[in-house]
Amino acid sequence: MNSLEKFQLFIAVPSVLAFALIEAIILSRRQRYDWRAFGVSALDLVARIAVGIALPLSIAAPLVRLAFEHRLMTIHPVGWIALPLLFIGQEFCYYWYHRAAHRVRWFWSNHAVHHSPSQLNLSAAFRIGVLGKLTGTALFFVPLAWIGFAPRIVVAVLSTMAVCWWCSIACLAPT
Numbered sequence: 039m040n041s042l043e044k045f046q047l048f049i050a051v052p053s054v055l056a057f058a059l060i061e062a063i064i065l066s067r068r069q070r071y072d073w074r075a076f077g078v079s080a081l082d083l084v085a086r087i088a089v090g091i092a093l094p095l096s097i098a099a100p101l102v103r104l105a106f107e108h109r110l111m112t113i114h115p116v117g118w119i120a121l122p123l124l125f126i127g128q129e130f131c132y133y134w135y136h137r138a139a140h141r142v143r144w145f146w147s148n149h150a151v152h153h154s155p156s157q158l159n160l161s162a163a164f165r166i167g168v169l170g171k172l173t174g175t176a177l178f179f180v181p182l183a184w185i186g187f188a189p190r191i192v193v194a195v196l197s198t199m200a201v202c203w204w205c206s207i208a209c210l211a212p213t
C-alpha cells in the first residue's frame with residue numbers, strides 16, 4: 039500500500055464518513071433521513087477504494103505519466119502560491135470533468151450513480167461511482183501534471199475535495 043492509499047484509507051475515508059455521519063445524525067433529528075441511501079453511498083466509497091487497490095492503474099495513467107515526464111516545471115504543493123494554484127487548477131479541471139460527465143455518455147456511465155440519491159446531503163458527495171479508473175476520469179487532470187504537480191498530489195487533493203459541500207451542491211443542482 040502506497041502513501042496515497044494510506045492517506046485515503048486512514049485519513050480521507052474516516053474523515054468523510056465521520057462528517058457524513060454527524061450530518062446524518064443532526065438531520066435525522068429534524069426530518070426523515072434516508073439511512074439506506076447513506077449505506078449505499080458508504081458502500082460505493084468502500085467499493086471504490088477496493089477497486090483502486092485491486093486495479094492500481096487507470097486507462098488515463100499513461101497520458102498522466104507522459105504529461106508529468108514532460109512537465110513545464112516541478113511544483114512543490116506546499117507554499118503560498120502553489121497551494122491556491124493547485125486548488126484553483128483542481129476546481130478548473132473538475133469543472134470540465136463534471137461538464138463532460140453530464141454530456142458524454144461514456145463518462146456519464148460512471149457519474150450517473152452520483153445523482154441517484156433523492157436527498158441532498160454530504161453522503162451523496164462521496165457516491166461517485168466505482169469505475170472512474172476505467173472511464174478515464176484522470177484525463178481531465180492531465181494539465182495539472184503537465185504544469186508540474188505530482189499526480190499523487192493531484193489525486194490526494196481531489197480525494198479530500200470530494201467532501202466539499204460546494205461540489206455536492208453544484209453537482210446536485212438541476213441541470
Ligand SMILES: [Zn+2]
Binds near residue numbers: 139149152153209210
Ligand atoms: Zn454531476
